[in-house]
Amino acid sequence: MTQIVKPYGDTQNDGKVQLSFALPVKPDAQGKEAARMLILSMGFDEAEITCMRDLGEGFTHFIAYAATSASVDVSKIKVRVVETPVMDMEATDLYVQEHLGREITVVGACIESDAHTVGIDAIMNMKGYNHRFGLERYQCFNAVNMGAQVPSEELLAKARELNADVILVSQVVTQKNIHIQNLTRLIELAEAEGLRDKMLFICGGPRISHELAIELGYDAGFGTGTYSTDVASYIAITLSKKQAE
Amino acid sequence: MTQIVKPYGDTQNDGKVQLSFALPVKPDAQGKEAARMLILSMGFDEAEITCMRDLGEGFTHFIAYAATSASVDVSKIKVRVVETPVMDMEATDLYVQEHLGREITVVGACIESDAHTVGIDAIMNMKGYNHRFGLERYQCFNAVNMGAQVPSEELLAKARELNADVILVSQVVTQKNIHIQNLTRLIELAEAEGLRDKMLFICGGPRISHELAIELGYDAGFGTGTYSTDVASYIAITLSKKQAE
Amino acid sequence: MLKLDLDTNLVSRARAAATKISSDFDWLFDGYSSVTIERTVLRLMGIDGATEDGKPLPNLIVDQLQSAGALSKGAAIWIANAMHHESLSAQQVAEKVLHGELQLTALPMAEPQTLYDLLASLSSEMLGKIKAQKAQREDFYQKYGPRREPAIYVIVATGNIYEDLIQARAAAREGADIIAVIRSTAQSLLDYVPYGATLVGFGGTYATQENFRIMRKGLDEVSEEVGRYIGLTNYASGLCMPEIAAMGAIERLDLMLNDAMYGILFRDINPKRTLLDQYFARMINAFAGIEIQTGEDNYLTTSDAIDKAYTVTASQLLNESFAIKSGVKPQKMGLGHAYEIDPEKENSFTYELAHALLTRQLFPEAPVKYMPPTKFASGNIYKTHLMDAMFNFVGQLTGQGVQLLGMMTEAIHTPHLVDRSLAIENAQYIFRAVKDLGDNLELSPDSFINRRANSVLKEATEFLEKVAEEGMFAAMAAGAFAEIKRPENGGKGLDGVFERDPEYYNPFMDQMKKELGL
């Protein structure tokens, strides 16, 4: 069933959107009109510049409200999401015992130039995050966290050495799409070394979605607000299914 | 000379814009993707949903950054602005004495349902606004401020009675474009009564621009940040020129 | 705890002056009535509905009685007589009048005592209903726990009651404690209350009894869902003050904008009309356990918040003394105050802290209604959001009763769904962050804050004493309030005020006075 939606301010389908941006124009009537025309040229109606602030160096900041005529049919939107159910630690341990019957080795790292370990630590380290213990605490996992700024080569070498089942990669810095470069490089190296199909490749970080992960050739991706339980359940169930096949 | 500009985040022409809006979707992966698709369908690239907040009642709030490919040629933008120079009170009084040689009668009001008198008071009342005295203080003006919620008919009757040179109208409430309705009605009544060409019609308010005023058939319009000096100078010079013609 | 050292002598002088001012109006309260008071009586007798072109039946009847020169006895007696004579309900009488089938003043007059008895039973019935609503509210608070302090109060103002409802329910779920349905522009000046559910308003939604009902029902549902009683408020203000108070009492509104002088000063409604109407309106509010909220914020949207800070204090004291006359309890006096200081001013926060503490400490039991920055809100939503945060900070630190949340789009439009949600987020964050900060702090000896509060109090006292001496009507006529001149016989609605006949009878006022111990 089609379900066409538009932004909502205070009346169904009024299309109201707030915008804010800088333009290299003067803070005068012409600059303001330029900002308004720009908004109109993006296809908005009823563009109202509510604030114009001089930023210096020839720039001006505009805050605006406008009504978009764009809409989107929600029923047409298919997003790939991690579909395995989420179990708590005890349930996961039990599940692995029953379905896989062996320990799972997981190797994790922030790769390349990235030193933001808080995210992957939240998933892997004993103490975990927000009242969920990390993978180290699970009975079913042998979790090795290599920490910050680990070259892709070293991560793969360690995974090969430990005969890992899963690789966890974190990427937090995204400026100039450096995370895409780094994640792509890792997968290419893994393919070249024949490791890609031997283990699950999972990436995570605040700008990672499952959708993006799959596009980049990973098995799964996890973004903001992920808990160890999400990742643990996904690994447990996916590996068990693979083994069953 | 063409001068094509695009929004600026941190790199020339990166087109970066911040958006914020509500959509009638759930706060889940599909809702988020719907928001992203909506932004893309407005012609933005690199849409990133940075925040998704449940608003209840089936709505979700999205905050996003995206890059627009839209641009505007500033050199093509012509805005009609009030072009008379701005003089201070003493200079205006002197100017009128020299060029017009008589007192100017100004009648002002917030018309119809509007009761926001602070704006017009700032222009007309003795004490003025931000260290500029209001028209009442000028020697050259006989200023009559009728206050709030004055029916258009009464305003015109008073103007006729006093043989006014100028009518000042304030409109602050703009919901459902009520200001456009009210301003249009006043001008139509004035035309019907044959008053339109006998006096200057000037409107003001936070959402009024000179451009809009002219479209609505007024002589001039003044928006946010107007001072009595702007209006007084405009009146003095315009009337003097008319008389000279 | 931040505690001012207020000059107690000033406090008593100021209260004495305010009491003197309000006591000067007994001639008005005891000797006059107004068209809206009489319409209120009709509504309380159960008359509702409107003509096809939207004229409410209470207006129709009161207009007829007025033209017939019969209103000075009060409307009640005429309807009671018709009910008795025709054996009809009040509503049936009204409908007959509507269809021209009945001429109220043409019927033979029954024995007064018969009519009094009939009216007594009608009045007990309706006042019983109102008491039941009051009990219901108290039960809800019992069940769900008391309201937070400051309570989170947000407005809805789409113009369409059904959109308002969506926005109100969303806000309640996010943490709002009280929903105010803002009224369409200038409803104050309508000498009738529109009828039915309304879909179009400007800058707000018409206050109608049906709209009250729709909103109350929707909020009762959410209250149950979230386990928190969501208060509802509207405006018992303008030319229909007591009628709206009565409608609110019947539909279980919990608070009402209801200022003794707002109509005079800010809507140019006749002074006598306003004071008289508020006297009865407040009595209804007091009886129904409705918290009144006064409009001191209005002084500061037109004048400077520092220079004219004393006008707020003076108005609070006057509102208090008029409220006492109508039987309103201190715990139900939501006196107003507003954070309207120019953000460019150095120490704007420090000044405001002095003013907010002064209000709090002068009226320790009052659930003060604290209003956000509006005048200096600009189209810069980020800046306005910060000003609102400072306002929320002071509200929590000084323990105000009700925090009317500021919206970052204040200078732009009536609030969008998102704006209100962000305002609630703002308040919740700040309230939590500074929760017990106040317990850690004291004022330094001879602090600027203390000196400032006392100097505002002094100005207010001197102002009130001057007004007490001159008389309030004279002072108003001379422009002493809000820098606006309001002559005793000017303004709208004077023709709706009339002197009572010796036989005048208002069963509801009598019974409420008795029950309120007035």
Place this chain on the structure above:
Amino acid sequence: MLKLDLDTNLVSRARAAATKISSDFDWLFDGYSSVTIERTVLRLMGIDGATEDGKPLPNLIVDQLQSAGALSKGAAIWIANAMHHESLSAQQVAEKVLHGELQLTALPMAEPQTLYDLLASLSSEMLGKIKAQKAQREDFYQKYGPRREPAIYVIVATGNIYEDLIQARAAAREGADIIAVIRSTAQSLLDYVPYGATLVGFGGTYATQENFRIMRKGLDEVSEEVGRYIGLTNYASGLCMPEIAAMGAIERLDLMLNDAMYGILFRDINPKRTLLDQYFARMINAFAGIEIQTGEDNYLTTSDAIDKAYTVTASQLLNESFAIKSGVKPQKMGLGHAYEIDPEKENSFTYELAHALLTRQLFPEAPVKYMPPTKFASGNIYKTHLMDAMFNFVGQLTGQGVQLLGMMTEAIHTPHLVDRSLAIENAQYIFRAVKDLGDNLELSPDSFINRRANSVLKEATEFLEKVAEEGMFAAMAAGAFAEIKRPENGGKGLDGVFERDPEYYNPFMDQMKKELGL
């Protein structure tokens, strides 16, 4: 005034323990040198430039000396010898080495005194230049007036020095007092300083001498325009700590991120290397009148700001005692602290006020560098803007030295032009609003804030005493700091540390020590 009643006994115990810890490293400071220290010496002698593939000449020379086993005498003497022998400037010598036309260790060695004299004149020349820059800075402050407190400190981080410049100049015009050019990701780990103006960086812009120069020039222009001296800062941190300090001294940077332990804990740089390098780097900073800024914020981005508050205090005390060893004056110790408390926590502001007062009061002369909320910044820019406002509030109320402004887009991207401008607006509004609020307030007797501050101090004292007893390297190896284990011989850069030969000579260190009275 808000004043903590701190346990003075704890204060002395804590300082004594910190002093004991830093004094345990005299063997290292007096007996060792490192490759970057020697490259610093070369730079101070005037050697600059890079090979075609980007290797800086100082690296080229030091590497050669190291391979030749000649570095333990220090690099200075070898260059001096070549200068003397060939009658060339230091730069010319370096270029000959570059082109393979000169083998430093192959030349006959001149009389030591001849070389010492030559080096003395070279060192006086460069140190004179640095002193001139220092004098210039002081003149500017004299002319334009002192820096505001807290100073408004903002970052630029576009990755392109020319975009950074636009953003920096705009910020300065809007009110920024200090501009920090954030460094490209992981420059810490480069064992050389890139050369020339750079256009691409990730999350920041490379620290190079040319970039310093471009920025300083641009800001000097704006300083003149706005009549306010705009400070400039960068990172004397990582594997090239002293080199960057020297570059900063030459180019008149005004402040430098320069922490005694940051590299060890947060970049896994070898502990010996780090402590040694910081010793010399800080001496340069002290000599150049550059304010150092320490990185205590880093403890709280990885650990909980309440549980681990004491680690900040402990690190501040250690940074202080190491700074004293290098001759840094208290007025130039920008010790770090950060507002990283979970905004969902009740009384987050109250807790933070206790922590901020503690820092301020323990180091009354230090221009404390106060860092904004970052960890709990989310993609919700409106909320983050409010958190930054609370941070600005505490900064002004407690009189911190430098306020590193938070950006509402903290969790999203490095700051856009607009974000920074709104951050400045935020700070300016809040600073003005609460300007003298502090003068009005005192802490209640036995306040939570006072108890909290003393309990953090107690934890810090006990921690430092434990470390003093175990020895710092042992404690680090055991994971006592930041919950990370750093063994004495682990981490990056250990191979760049070497024991000095008895004939080791560093003319700059000697002269600076003398002038600093060390």
